Amino acid sequence: MRLFVCVFFISTTFLLSSFEKKSYISCTFLDTLKKDTLNIDTVGISKALSAEQRYEARKKQYRTIYMWGDNKKPVQINPLGGIAININKIYSHFSKIGKNSRRLQRVFENEYNIERTEALWKPLTLDLTNLKGDSLFYFQMYFLPQPGFLENASYYEKVEYVVKSMRIYRDSAAIIHERMKLPRWNSLKEQ
Template identity: 70%
Template sequence: MNLYHPTILDTIKRDTLEMDTISVVKETTPEQKHNARKSQYRTAYLWGDNKKPIAINPLGGVAISINKLYSHLSKLGKNSRRLQRVFDRELEQDKAELMWKPLTVDLTKLKGDSLFYFQMYFLPTSDFLERATYYEKVEYVTKSMRIYRDSAAVIHERMRLPKWNGN
């Protein structure tokens, strides 16, 4: 049988896939991640800046920044400030998770999904984790574990993603 016959060549398909290029990023601190996001979305931070649109010169006179005034009144500026608030909330959550997860691994005997659901459901604020003493953190974990043991099925059901019906 001749493999180079034109009818046979038309039926042979390549068995390879082309993949997108990926980049490997080292783990970063929440502040580094936030700063990288600030530089990536620098136009949002530029349009969202509405602080001090009016400046008073000590030698006399008043200066009005048209860009900051426009940013304060425009929809683009409002949406940019909303995006900045989302990034700030993500920074706070990342900081809290960085302190919370090692603590829960050390103080609880949970593993797998149970540990993940416990960590997400009882995640305290980063302010609490920064200001609280070690004993206050242990007390919070202990109280949270009591609540978790009493209602683990309900917590797992709340945290589970809904099933998707592929229509």
């Protein structure tokens, strides 16, 4: 984009006995427009939320997904007589947007369950193992138990699971580390 800018300067000078008027015209071409300042988005800083608080915040944020995914009790019987049919829930049950909404709800619920399990699992592994760094990280990720196990198990069952997992980890640490590493990315130049 080419911008044409003309600035007119009119100056008056007084000479000894005469009045003269001089006019100057200055024209420049600008190839680009530049901004003097940068706008930075506002950043909100909040304390770390628990898994339950994050799950509830996500429910509020994506409330339309929970509305579209609701297909429970489309038909209700009135105790005074009559039947009520909710057409929105029937549509939601058979529509593609309803199925996709229920699928996303399951993803949110799985993430919530995993976060709850990690909140119980990571302190337990720190207490019962002497691993540090990458070894601790790989152990925690590779042997992460099912979501319902840690909530329902007694302390001795948890200790038994950690001890068995440590035995397996010590026997095959190199293989576990190799499996947990990200694959190496080969650029087109290397091929």
